[in-house]
Amino acid sequence: MTAPALSTKGLAKTFGSLVVARDIAISLPKGVRYALIGPNGAGKTTLINLMTGMLKPNAGQILLGEEDITDLEPQQRVRRGLARTFQINTLFPGLNALEAVTLAVCERRGISRDFWRNVSEHREAIEEAHDILVKLRLGDSCYQPTRELPYGRQRLLEIALALATKPKVLLLDEPAAGVPQEESGDIFEAVAGLSNDLTLLFIEHDMHVVFRFASHIIVLVGGAIFAEGSPAEISADPRVREVYLGTRKHG
Amino acid sequence: MALTGSIASPQAYLQAQGRWQPVEVAFWLALLLPYVLFPNYLSLASQIAITALFALSLDLILGYAGIVSLGHAAFFGLGSYTAGLLSKYGWGEPFSGLLAAAIVAGIVGYATSFIIARFRHLALIMLTLGFGLLLGELANSASWLTGGVDGLQGVHMWKLFGYFPFDLYGRAAYTYSLAILFVLFLFARRLINSPFGLSLRGIRENWTRMPAIGAPSRRHIQTIYTISAAIAGIAGALLAQTTETVSLETLSFERSAELLVMLVLGGAGRLYGGLVGAAIFMIARDQFSGIAPQYWYFWIGVLLVVVVIFLPNGVLGGLSKLTARWRRK
Secondary structure (H helix, E strand, O other), X not given: OOOOOEEEXXXXXXXXXXXXXXXXXXXXXXXXXXXXXXXXXOOHHHHHHHHHOOOOOOEEEEEEOOEEOOOOOHHHHHHOOEEEOOXXXXXXXXXXXXXXXXXXXXXXXXXXXXXXXXHHHOHHHHHHHHHHHHHOOOHHHOOOEHHHOOHHXXXXXXXXXXXXXXXXXXXXXXXXXXXXXXXXXXXXXXXXOOOOOOEEEEEOOOHHHHHHHOOEEEEEEOOEEEEEEOHHHHHHOHXXXXXXXXXXXXX | OOXXXXXXXXXXXXXXXXXXXXHHHHHHHHOOHHHHHOHHHHHHHHHHHHHHHHHHHHHHHHHHOOOOOOOOHHXXXXXXXXXXXXXXXXXXXXXXXHHHHHHHHHHHHXXXXXXXXXOOHHHHXXXXXXXXXXXXXXXXXXXXXXXXXXXXXXXXXXXEOOOEOOOOOOHHHHHHHHHHHHHHHHHHHHHHOOHHHHHHHHHHHOOOHHHHOOOOHHHHHHHHHHHHHHHHHHHHHHHHHHHOOEOHHHXXXXXXXXXXXXXXXXXXOOOHHHHHXXXXXXXXXXXXXXXXXXXXXXXXXXXXXXXXXXOOOHHHHHHHHHHHHHHHO
């Protein structure tokens, strides 16, 4: 049995008296597609922040493969293969998509300290960046400044930037947040088309999307894991129906 | 900037970004005009070139990495005193003086960069301001070394290449300053078009995203801060060498603040902004102070307010917008 791609043990975080993560133990096997669902304020984004190192946990452990990454800086975790995207666009407004993804590729390849040669001389890095953009169907708008891109394309660029780090595990925080429903399918089609070696965890509210793209679901409520299982198990779980699926509230 | 119409390959596109534009060539050729048109103003031209180099050093950290500094004169002054003292105590060779100034300013820049790289925004402004004031007072109190308020006397430079003396008319001074400015500009231009330059722009555009793509932002900031400090030191050394004196004013808060004004005036983040800003500022000072010296800052205030309101990206930002509009027609 190989080690899970990403796992946590007894992860806990409080802000003052507010508990945002309570004894969270999860384990993502290699190549699975997990959905992380739960009502608003359940601590889903907090969990991603903890796993990626943007927040420090009060207790617990995070392991990437077999390595304990709990004390590593965010960028060190990225270099080891744990990448994320953001619910609210966190892009480089003044760079175009090609520059932004090339930047990420150069950082990964360790050529970002080269201050002498022109970027264009790093042919392989540029080709790799361009390939990622083409794969996400951003090839035709890659010379446009990010701030001028339509919103849906900016959401795709979020994913492109994360892919440029060549992650083993990718955490997607509501990849289709704010995208009109008829377009959100495009974004998840792009996600579904990613390599099967990639372990995915995504936060999503639209249950149709969750049931369609996730092989496994984790339900988070009040900072703790409430239920976990296959889509069939989760949709059949009466407790989940009660706290989450039953109420038609979005959030 | 944009390649309209034809879609180039990604490499060709990025290559085109760094290509020399005709307007750039024209700009540098125009800097030779003072020899012919204003032979009596070559001393001023030399000071403008030196200040332009100083502004270029600030642009590298402010315009590209988004690090605001109100204490950049610290490095300028360090360079000035290094070159000045070296000459006073017997070594007046200009080029090695520049190198020594770059090393001293660079070392101090590197030492402070560990703190600088941990802070952003207002905290950064206060920190750089603090460092600047600190160094200014140190130089003031160490008057046995620096000459204090009287300035450093007894600086005497050897001839350039052992042949060209620094004359009264500033001919050698302008040539020397302009040549150093041009060489370091070429260096800065290469740097910003490199992968490292791209990373700096990433830091400026989105500080939070950088760690999420695995980028060591702090290390990048330390590197560029050190480079910027060294260039500022060279600018300071040029001033000491061409004027053959060093005053406490080289370290002053006013110098740091004026530098920021020049860069904003010209337009940060476009390499030429500091050069154009320095020229506008210093020519304006020369002209206005002839009319009413005591009110000179009034006009700078007016200029600054007008530029920030109407040309948020400086004079060059306004110009590039204009030409873009003109091209579209």
